[in-house]
Amino acid sequence: MKSYDMKNIRNIAFLGASGAGKTTLAEQLLHAAGTTSRVGKVDEGNTVMDFDPEEIARKMSIALSAAHLDWEDTRINILDAPGYPDFVGEQICAITAVETAMIVANAAGGFEVGLELSLEQLEEKHVSKAVIINRMDNEHADFEKILEQIRENADVHAVPIYLPIGKENTFEGVVDLIKMKAYVHDAEKPIPAEMADHVETARHALMEAVAETDEDLLNKYFENGELTAQELQNGTIKAIADGNLVPAFVCSAGTGTGIKTLLHGIIEYLPSPYDKKEIPVISNGNASKITASPDGEVLGYIFKTYADPNMGDIAYIRMFSGAIKSGMDVYVPERDGKDKIGNITYIMGKNRTDASELRAGEIGALVKLKVAKTLNTITSVGGKNEIPPVEMPTAVYWQAIKASNQADEDKIGTALSRVMGEDPTINLEINVETHENIISGMGEQQISMVLKKMKNRYKVEAELKDPRIPYKETIMGSADVNYKHKKQSGGKGQYGDVYFRINPTPRGEGFKFINSVVGGTIPSNFIPAIEKGVVETMEKGIIAGYQVVDISVDVYFGSYHDVDSSEMAFKIASSMALKDGFSKAKPILLEPIHEVTIITPTEYMGDIMGDISTRRGKILGMEQKGKKQYLQAQLPAAELFSYFPTLKSLTQGRGRFTEKFSHYEKVPDELAQKVVAAYKEQE
Numbered sequence: 001m002k003s004y005d006m007k008n009i010r011n012i013a014f015l016g017a018s019g020a021g022k023t024t025l026a027e028q029l030l031h032a033a034g035t036t037s038r039v040g041k042v043d044e045g046n047t048v049m050d051f052d053p054e055e056i057a058r059k060m061s062i063a064l065s066a067a068h069l070d071w072e073d074t075r076i077n078i079l080d081a082p083g084y085p086d087f088v089g090e091q092i093c094a095i096t097a098v099e100t101a102m103i104v105a106n107a108a109g110g111f112e113v114g115l116e117l118s119l120e121q122l123e124e125k126h127v128s129k130a131v132i133i134n135r136m137d138n139e140h141a142d143f144e145k146i147l148e149q150i151r152e153n154a155d156v157h158a159v160p161i162y163l164p165i166g167k168e169n170t171f172e173g174v175v176d177l178i179k180m181k182a183y184v185h186d187a188e189k190p191i192p193a194e195m196a197d198h199v200e201t202a203r204h205a206l207m208e209a210v211a212e213t214d215e216d217l218l219n220k221y222f223e224n225g226e227l228t229a230q231e232l233q234n235g236t237i238k239a240i241a242d243g244n245l246v247p248a249f250v251c252s253a254g255t256g257t258g259i260k261t262l263l264h265g266i267i268e269y270l271p272s273p274y275d276k277k278e279i280p281v282i283s284n285g286n287a288s289k290i291t292a293s294p295d296g297e298v299l300g301y302i303f304k305t306y307a308d309p310n311m312g313d314i315a316y317i318r319m320f321s322g323a324i325k326s327g328m329d330v331y332v333p334e335r336d337g338k339d340k341i342g343n344i345t346y347i348m349g350k351n352r353t354d355a356s357e358l359r360a361g362e363i364g365a366l367v368k369l370k371v372a373k374t375l376n377t378i379t380s381v382g383g384k385n386e387i388p389p390v391e392m393p394t395a396v397y398w399q400a401i402k403a404s405n406q407a408d409e410d411k412i413g414t415a416l417s418r419v420m421g422e423d424p425t426i427n428l429e430i431n432v433e434t435h436e437n438i439i440s441g442m443g444e445q446q447i448s449m450v451l452k453k454m455k456n457r458y459k460v461e462a463e464l465k466d467p468r469i470p471y472k473e474t475i476m477g478s479a480d481v482n483y484k485h486k487k488q489s490g491g492k493g494q495y496g497d498v499y500f501r502i503n504p505t506p507r508g509e510g511f512k513f514i515n516s517v518v519g520g521t522i523p524s525n526f527i528p529a530i531e532k533g534v535v536e537t538m539e540k541g542i543i544a545g546y547q548v549v550d551i552s553v554d555v556y557f558g559s560y561h562d563v564d565s566s567e568m569a570f571k572i573a574s575s576m577a578l579k580d581g582f583s584k585a586k587p588i589l590l591e592p593i594h595e596v597t598i599i600t601p602t603e604y605m606g607d608i609m610g611d612i613s614t615r616r617g618k619i620l621g622m623e624q625k626g627k628k629q630y631l632q633a634q635l636p637a638a639e640l641f642s643y644f645p646t647l648k649s650l651t652q653g654r655g656r657f658t659e660k661f662s663h664y665e666k667v668p669d670e671l672a673q674k675v676v677a678a679y680k681e682q683e
Helices: 021-034 053-058 085-095 113-121 145-156 195-209 215-224 229-241 259-269 406-418 443-460 522-539 567-584 600-616 643-650 668-683
Strands: 009-015 067-071 076-080 100-106 128-134 158-160 163-165 173-176 181-184 186-189 246-250 278-281 286-291 299-308 312-323 323-325 329-332 337-340 342-350 351-356 355-359 363-367 377-378 397-403 427-431 434-441 461-467 472-475 479-487 494-506 512-516 551-559 585-600 617-625 628-635 656-666
Touching: 009 021, 009 259, 009 377, 021 067, 021 076, 021 259, 021 342, 067 342, 076 259, 085 443, 085 656, 100 113, 100 145, 113 145, 113 246, 128 145, 128 181, 128 229, 128 278, 145 158, 145 377, 163 195, 163 246, 195 215, 195 229, 215 229, 229 259, 246 259, 278 600, 286 406, 312 355, 329 567, 351 617, 397 406, 397 443, 406 427, 406 443, 406 461, 434 443, 443 461, 472 494, 479 567, 494 567, 522 567, 551 567, 585 600, 585 643, 585 668, 600 628, 600 643, 628 656, 643 656
Parallel strands: 009 076, 009 100, 100 128, 128 246, 158 246, 512 551
Antiparallel strands: 067 076, 163 173, 173 181, 181 186, 278 286, 299 312, 299 377, 312 363, 323 355, 329 337, 329 377, 342 351, 342 363, 397 434, 397 461, 427 434, 472 585, 479 494, 494 551, 585 628, 585 656, 617 628
């Protein structure tokens, strides 16, 4: 297969709301370029990009997919990212691999939640941006209205490069404002006379926007009142590449109108890897840059992994610099390990074609890497550069997961690991306090997909339930207790006698064991057994089955028997003494408190604050950033685990939050009594 120079490659990612037509748009582009023989349809389950059985069943994208086409001696690599909010991690991964993120907006859809979320992912990213107003053939389609809503709600001032000719069932083509040409059903036509004034106004708006990105152009614009066609085109290309201009295109993926014009626009106006060849890297722990070149040092980035049950893990890689060939040894700096390049392929949905090498600017796939995983860098052996780490959103949804049947318990770990490797926003951790495996991510749909993939691909069934809250037990008072363990039933008996002073320690200080025994009332060789009995009892819990924390136990007196005393006898005595003393020392439950940052449009703030109060939350403050309010609050974990669906409901899907553990606080008495009662009933 032909290898392309960096100047003749375009790497683009389609982002936007679910239902905006991204997958259908990719189908039309592939067909227009002659890459496919027919236009696949989402409803028929035969598109290139949506090939997973769950995507076909749901008629929506749930994973990032890739394809490529060749047009006018240029390779265009297309990444199609799902628009459903649960799969936002796929969008973030796509952004890392391309020069241009193209936001696909539904011309009849308004400012949708998924559109807003996609635009948020581009904030403070160095990627170039473009907007495609799609579905112009739909009823109520309105090109200008959607652009205005984007400007108002996202601080993205998208400027039309193309204008639509007609709308709804009269949409028949586009006007290229730079070339000042009209294209009706792919044929060049005169600009419609009734559009002349609108076209002239829009062209001057584009000129002004381009001129403002360059001082020389701005001076020429002021002197002459306009830019030449060449100045406008060159200025547009540079401004887009520098991230100073967001161009707006227009088409209908449903009818194919404007698709070939869009292909021309991608090639003529969007940046190539050569245009953005200064690549940010981390070198020896410091931020730096390298200049990408096919002959330069090897620098690739694995932005996606697909777990194929037959082929093994398939790593989607973007080559930023240098070239890789099969059999080459490489280094993975994030894992401080070497790997070997196996088969190299180009990607076309679920299909792949062999490639002899991958060069700077190209996107392809590697099969059966052993060390490198998603979001890892591949470089030359001995290389010191790595792609800066990608920040993923924190989890907002948690569930405890376990195998549905005993036979799958040994297999669930491997299956989970393979499926989770596809999406870096999914996490799994063992809660050592509740002894549960907790899977977390961006929402219910995402986590339910994990279970379905495990079942379909690896025949492993799992079930979910709400996680137990990792409460802790402690005391507010003190107690002085004695417990004598004495047992005689023929032969050697058991004897251990301990006196404890039990006191609380400052919150967070932990456990303190004090040996104040004097005069040998308890031989020193039994003291470790006494401490062990205390520690084991604390780990199991006393009043509700949760770990005991922040207490001190002072053993100050006791007695022993020359024959019947043993480590086990003193261990039992110490355990019983602690239980007795703990119950007398005003025991309480502590609950984990998390600090949350809730990000929401201002109009929902009142409802959110009211809901926080009903959840025993504490509001710490708020701050306006751009179009959004950032509310700082503290929430108990018992309320946080169920918060995400409520926040979505209160904000019509536009609110989100981040969280981190803060501290432990006393559980209100009424709630604590319920937790203790539930434990006793279970016991």
